[in-house]
Amino acid sequence: MKNQKCKGMQDLLPEDMLRFRRIEDIFRTCCRNWGYQEVKTPTLEYLHLFTATGTLTPSMLSKVYSFLDWDGWSGERVVLRPDGTIPVARLYIDNLSGQELTRLFYVTNIFAFEGTGKENRERWQCGAEFFGGAKLAPDVEIILLAEEVIRRLGLSDVVLQLSHAGLVRALLKELKLSPGEETKMTNRILEGNWQALTKAKSANPEIGRLIAALLGLKGKSSSFLHNVRASFPKASQDFKSSLEDLISITTLLDNLGCSYKIDIAAIHGFEYYTGICFQFLAAGEKIGGGGRYDNLVPLMNGEDIPACGFALYVDPVMKLLPLEKEKKGECGILVKGKELTQEILMTCFTVAESLRDAGYSAELDFTGRKESNYRWVVLVSGKEPSPFVLTDCTQKRPRYIGASMAEILKVVSEG
Amino acid sequence: MKDYQDGYIKLALPKGRFLSPTASLLAEIDLGFQDYSDKTKQYRLRSAKFPGLSAKILQEKDISIQVAVGNYDLGICGLDWIEEFLVKYPAGALVKISSLNYGEGSIHVVASAESGIANLNDLSDGRNDYRIVTEYPNLAEAFALNLRMRRFRIFPVWGAAEAYPPENADLAVLWGKSGADIATQGLMPLKRLLPVTAFLIANRESLENKDLSQILACFSSKLTADLPTEAWQAEPQISIENALDISEELKVSRPLWQAKEINLALPDGHQQAPTSQFLKQAGLALQGYSEEVLSRRPSADLDWLGIKVIRPQDMPLQVANDNFDLAITGEDWLREHFYRFPSSPVKKLFALGFGAVKIVAAVSQEMPVADINEMRSLVQSKFAPLKVASEYINIADRYLRDNHISPYKLIPTWGASEAFLPEDADMLIDNVQTGKTLKQHKLKIIDVLFRSSACLIANKDSLASSDKREKMEFLTQKLRAGLE
Numbered sequence: 001m002k003n004q005k006c007k008g009m010q011d012l013l014p015e016d017m018l019r020f021r022r023i024e025d026i027f028r029t030c031c032r033n034w035g036y037q038e039v040k041t042p043t044l045e046y047l048h049l050f051t052a053t054g055t056l057t058p059s060m061l062s063k064v065y066s067f068l069d070w071d072g073w074s075g076e077r078v079v080l081r082p083d084g085t086i087p088v089a090r091l092y093i094d095n096l097s098g099q100e101l102t103r104l105f106y107v108t109n110i111f112a113f114e115g116t117g118k119e120n121r122e123r124w125q126c127g128a129e130f131f132g133g134a135k136l137a138p139d140v141e142i143i144l145l146a147e148e149v150i151r152r153l154g155l156s157d158v159v160l161q162l163s164h165a166g167l168v169r170a171l172l173k174e175l176k177l178s179p180g181e182e183t184k185m186t187n188r189i190l191e192g193n194w195q196a197l198t199k200a201k202s203a204n205p206e207i208g209r210l211i212a213a214l215l216g217l218k219g220k221s222s223s224f225l226h227n228v229r230a231s232f233p234k235a236s237q238d239f240k241s242s243l244e245d246l247i248s249i250t251t252l253l254d255n256l257g258c259s260y261k262i263d264i265a266a267i268h269g270f271e272y273y274t275g276i277c278f279q280f281l282a283a284g285e286k287i288g289g290g291g292r293y294d295n296l297v298p299l300m301n302g303e304d305i306p307a308c309g310f311a312l313y314v315d316p317v318m319k320l321l322p323l324e325k326e327k328k329g330e331c332g333i334l335v336k337g338k339e340l341t342q343e344i345l346m347t348c349f350t351v352a353e354s355l356r357d358a359g360y361s362a363e364l365d366f367t368g369r370k371e372s373n374y375r376w377v378v379l380v381s382g383k384e385p386s387p388f389v390l391t392d393c394t395q396k397r398p399r400y401i402g403a404s405m406a407e408i409l410k411v412v413s414e415g
Numbered sequence: 416m417k418d419y420q421d422g423y424i425k426l427a428l429p430k431g432r433f434l435s436p437t438a439s440l441l442a443e444i445d446l447g448f449q450d451y452s453d454k455t456k457q458y459r460l461r462s463a464k465f466p467g468l469s470a471k472i473l474q475e476k477d478i479s480i481q482v483a484v485g486n487y488d489l490g491i492c493g494l495d496w497i498e499e500f501l502v503k504y505p506a507g508a509l510v511k512i513s514s515l516n517y518g519e520g521s522i523h524v525v526a527s528a529e530s531g532i533a534n535l536n537d538l539s540d541g542r543n544d545y546r547i548v549t550e551y552p553n554l555a556e557a558f559a560l561n562l563r564m565r566r567f568r569i570f571p572v573w574g575a576a577e578a579y580p581p582e583n584a585d586l587a588v589l590w591g592k593s594g595a596d597i598a599t600q601g602l603m604p605l606k607r608l609l610p611v612t613a614f615l616i617a618n619r620e621s622l623e624n625k626d627l628s629q630i631l632a633c634f635s636s637k638l639t640a641d642l643p644t645e646a647w648q649a650e651p652q653i654s655i656e657n658a659l660d661i662s663e664e665l666k667v668s669r670p671l672w673q674a675k676e677i678n679l680a681l682p683d684g685h686q687q688a689p690t691s692q693f694l695k696q697a698g699l700a701l702q703g704y705s706e707e708v709l710s711r712r713p714s715a716d717l718d719w720l721g722i723k724v725i726r727p728q729d730m731p732l733q734v735a736n737d738n739f740d741l742a743i744t745g746e747d748w749l750r751e752h753f754y755r756f757p758s759s760p761v762k763k764l765f766a767l768g769f770g771a772v773k774i775v776a777a778v779s780q781e782m783p784v785a786d787i788n789e790m791r792s793l794v795q796s797k798f799a800p801l802k803v804a805s806e807y808i809n810i811a812d813r814y815l816r817d818n819h820i821s822p823y824k825l826i827p828t829w830g831a832s833e834a835f836l837p838e839d840a841d842m843l844i845d846n847v848q849t850g851k852t853l854k855q856h857k858l859k860i861i862d863v864l865f866r867s868s869a870c871l872i873a874n875k876d877s878l879a880s881s882d883k884r885e886k887m888e889f890l891t892q893k894l895r896a897g898l899e
Contacts, residue, residue: 048566051559054539058560073735073756075546075568115506179536183563 008114008121019321020124023153023314024107027126030149031105034141036128039104041087044069047077049090053299055272056083057190063113080111084127084311085272085293086300092131093302102131107314120315127290129309131297135245138308139276139292140252146288146310147258150280155320159281160260162250165273165291166242167264171214174207174236175200192268206234219262222250242275249276272296275308282320288312333362333412334374338381340366347387348380351405358409376412423467424630427482427490428460429475430831433613436517437491444633458834458856468630471838474829479616483509486839488621489630491515495522495551495590495611503553508619512631513638518612520592522551524558525602527581535605538586539563548576548584554608555588570736573726573829575683577602578711582674583723583738675721677877677886680734680742682727683709686869689769690743693869697897719886731872735759740877740887743767747774747807747846747867754809760875764891768898770869772846774810776862777853779837787818787862790842800824804832804840811844814864833858 005011012020028038047066050056065080072078081087088104096102105128114121128145130138143160150158168189172182177200188196198215210232219225225247229240246262253260260278267289270277275292290310297305335352337344348364355362355378363374379389390408428451429437438451447464450457455472462468473481478492479500485508494514501509526532538545545567549555552571559567572579576589577600590611591597594604615634621627681704682690688706703710704724713722725733730744731752741764749763776787784790794801800822805811808827815823826835832843833856846867847853850860871894877883 048544051563051567052565054563054565058557058563061560062557068755071756071758073732073752073759075570075736077568 008117010120010122015323016318019318019323020314022321023312023317024126026152027105027107027149027312030145030152031128034103034145036103036105036145039088039091039106041081041091041106041108043081043109044078045081045087045090047079049300050079050082050086052301053086053272053296055296055299057187057271059187059191060112060269060271065111065113081108082110082112084108084110084125085129085309086296088127088129088309089131089296089300089302089307092129092307093297093300096131097297097302097305099132101133104129104131124314125311126314127309127311129307131305131307133306135275135292135306136248136252138306139249140256142290142308142310143249143253143276143278144256144258146278146280146290146312149312150282150288153317153321155282155287155317157283158287160258161263161266161279161281162246162260163262163264163267163270163277164242164246164275165270165277166245166275167214167239168270170236170239170242171197171207171211173238174204174210190268190271194265206232210235210239214264220259222247222254224262225250245275278310280312282317285316285320286313287316287320332374333360333376333378334365335362335378335380336365336368338379341382344380344382347382351378351380351388351408354405354409355412358413360412378408424465424469424489424625424627425487426468426470426630427478427487427492428470428472429478429492429613430472431475433475433491433493433518434472437515437613440515440517440637444637446630446633458831465629471834473834474831476829479509480826481839482616482618483507485618485620488618488625488627490616491613492616493518493611494609494614495554497614497616498522498609499551499553502557510617510619510622512615512617513634515613515615515634515638518610520590520596521610522554522608523589523591523594523597523604524555524606524608525577525580525587525589525591525597525604526585528601528603529581530585530603532585532603532605535562538605539565542566543585544568545586546570546584547586547588548572548579549588550574550576551588558588558606558608570732573728575711575725575729578723578725579738582678583733583736676719677741677883677890678721678723678739679890680730680739680744681713681722681724682730682743682869683724684726686727686743686745686770687724690869693767693769693897694894697894699893699897717890720890731759731761732756734872734874735761737874737876739874740883741871741873741890743869743871745770745772745867746865746870747772747810749870749872750865750867751807751809754813762873762875762878764871764873765895765898767869767871767894770867772848772867773850774807774844774846774864774867775850775853775860776814776842776844776864777833777836777847777858777860778842780857780859781837782841784861787820790861791818791820794820794823801842802826802840803842803844804828804835805844806830806832807844810864814844 047064050064051061064082066077069078084106088106092102092104107126109122109124111122128142130142147160172185177185185196185200194215197211213228217224225243229243250262267277267279270291272293272295273291274294277291279289280287288311290308292308294306297303297307333355335348337348352362352364374393377391377393379391381387381389388408390411434453441448441451445464447462448460448470449463450460451470451472458472460470460472475492476496478490479497481487482490483500483504497509497511500507532538539562542565545564547555547559547567548570550572552569555569570584576587580587580602587602588608591604597604617627687709691705694701700716701713701722703713709724711724713724715722727744728748730742731749733739734742735756746763746766749761752759752761778784784793801820802824803811803815804826806828808825811825826840828835832845833852836843836856836858844864853860871891873887877887
């Protein structure tokens with residue numbers, strides 16, 4: 001049989017969904033515990049929402065699924081949501097911007113064309129966004145929330161990498177490129193080509209040294225940043241203020257016992273970020289990331305509200321989680337009919353209903369296959385005086401023969 | 416010399432602008448296609464020199480797509496249509512072999528002289544919603560995204576893009592001989608996207624697996640000088656890195672155009688002659704629109720009436736967008752529009768009685784089906800998708816769905832769908848006047864979808880507007896009188 005699935009799309013099978021739900025459940029619990037509220041945005045948004053900020057790279061925008069809706073004669077294109085944050089920022093501006101602080105979270109799919117066949121065109125992410133508030137505390141909150149989710153998922157070998165979009169932009173400015181060249185350089189860096197930055201010739205040797213130092217060294221505490229500050233006293237004011245911002249964040253993280261690596265070049269795709277950027281790697285793979293994006297809400301015609309957020313990438317995390325069998329054994333009950341007569345079928349449905357009403361999961365089976373992975377099996381023969389045989393699967397022997405419904409419930413409840 | 420089976424190598428050759436220089440080139444490199452000339456009436460050619468080589472003459476726009484899908488191993492067409500394809504489908508199976516060193520002009524991004532747009536920075540910094548009109552929607556989108564334009568809408572048109580700015584578009588992406596030539600049309604060239612030269616292209620799989628060497632050798636004997644720089648590329652070339660230097664002397668002439676109360680669109684092409692006759696009959700005297708004369712902005716003796724000449728295919732969309740209050744188009748194109756945008760604010764007022772055609776489904780005479788029901792059974796028993804060529808994509812799509820044809824694949828064409836059958840498509844949905852052309856190409860009609868003729872359409876909001884109502888009624892009454 002030919003595979004009929006759309007190219008680049010994925011089916012999530014029962015086993016996948018167990019892992020998916022586990023991630024989602026842990027993420028939801030953590031977010032709620034931190035005071036975040038869940039939202040959902042529509043699958044379709046206007047294309048101009050994503051072009052309006054002028055922050056997404058052309059290469060990212062050229063991969064969106066965009067089309068004209070059935071009433072799109074005005075040429076206004078719609079897209080399958082290519083990003084999680086921008087729609088949530090739109091939702092915030094449209095509905096919630098009156099609030100002083102807004103903490104939101106979501107579980108969503110995002111769509112982007114992928115031509116190599118190595119990745120999916122539909123991907124899932126769990127994201128949290130923090131609108132309003134001063135800097136520093138929300139930055140650290142978002143990092144710690146992400147860290148807690150990842151810790152509770154039980155992932156090992158996790159690395160947190162920190163960078164700062166403000167620092168990168170300040171470095172770019174120091175190179176004093178023409179506006180066209182600066183855009184090109186920004187695009188290259190956003191796409192992960194940091195070598196472009198090292199190759200760029202600066203008239204000022206101090207800048208070259210600064211770039212080399214920041215790209216070459218990887219700090220593990222705020223001390224590294226203090227060293228940078230001390231070594232480059234002539235750096236621009238923009239650079240210094242971004243550095244101060246990163247120093248405050250890392251100092252607080254140090255004091256809270258959160259370990260990380262400062263790696264300016266580790267992060268790409270930080271299109272709309274303005275301050276701290278971070279990402280989590282597990283077993284060498286990127287499993288999540290986020291940062292501060294203070295300009296996004298005003299660029300989308302909202303008020304001047306600072307914001308930060310992060311997203312956990314569900315697809316790579318699913319691959320890292322151990323396979324789990326669905327656990328029916330703890331309380332699952334299988335109700336089997338011995339024959340397919342009207343009377344037996346009716347009894348089976350009635351028994352199963354009584355069990356479900358009593359709070360147990362009760363599955364029906366009329367195939368005669370060998371049951372496994374259940375706590376109890378109720379065989380309905382319909383023959384008086386013993387219409388039921390109740391088997392305790394943990395002990396592999398019949399426990400009660402000829403039990404009444406009330407007796408079954410009693411035995412089951414006693415375990 | 417190795418003898419290949421008939422039709423082993425298939426070459427797609429262009430109609431139109433590149434036909435004559437391509438015919439000269441083929442004669443020079445002696446490919447054996449003596450019948451490839453302006454005068455030829457056939458679509459299929461066989462090489463007198465290479466028994467395995469055959470060719471088909473196609474619309475240039477179709478060639479890059481047909482080569483990419485593998486219906487042809489090699490093709491010749493303009494770089495504009497190649498890039499229009501590659502920029503959207505960079506991972507596709509199209510490889511540029513070499514420039515053929517002929518062609519004229521370039522694809523430019525232009526703004527109207529009135530728009531106040533002086534350079535590209537104005538576009539990327541601006542917060543305006545720019546309307547871009549173009550025959551090259553993919554190139555236009557890539558340009559807008561590369562420039563990080565914040566808000567833009569692209570209006571694909573079948574032609575006459577130069578007629579839209581300034582009233583109906585802010586920017587156009589179009590062909591022009593030179594910047595100076597564009598300036599004479601009242602447009603400001605902002606950026607040259609690419610030169611329009613003819614290219615030899617190949618299907619990637621054919622190039623990787625098939626022996627095309629004899630044919631390629633014929634071409635390279637003429638073209639070796641170019642091979643090192645441009646050969647064997649599959650990446651789109653579009654970039655925004657080199658903005659065109661607009662020379663100081665460039666004088667952009669401004670068209671004499673003032674905003675008018677009522678705007679009417681009239682068709683060019685086949686419909687121009689009967690429309691001008693009809694208008695004469697209706698007593699509407701026009702300067703610049705007759706059987707022989709075409710000005711994009713003809714004038715009438717009604718000072719409140721603005722007139723523009725555009726392609727009939729583009730009219731319903733333009734009327735829906737309030738660029739025109741009234742237009743004369745075909746019922747076929749109106750239906751095509753409604754199938755795409757069911758709630759569009761366009762209303763058909765009345766048929767004008769000329770330009771009558773039938774929209775039909777036709778297949779090769781050899782296909783053992785007499786009607787669409789038999790076609791359905793045939794497709795079901797074959798399990799292979801029915802390939803349907805049509806310039807009416809939405810009409811064809813609706814027709815195939817309504818008739819439960821499954822599976823099917825649509826091949827969009829730019830006219831002359833009959834050239835696609837039987838090799839590259841199984842069925843066509845197209846308009847016919849007499850059916851003669853279909854017979855000549857050994858095709859038969861299996862269904863008539865509907866009959867269409869020219870009609871007058873209007874924007875619903877304009878009809879309801881108290882400011883416009885009186886003049887709209889005056890004009891429609893005048894046109895209705897032409898029917899009698």
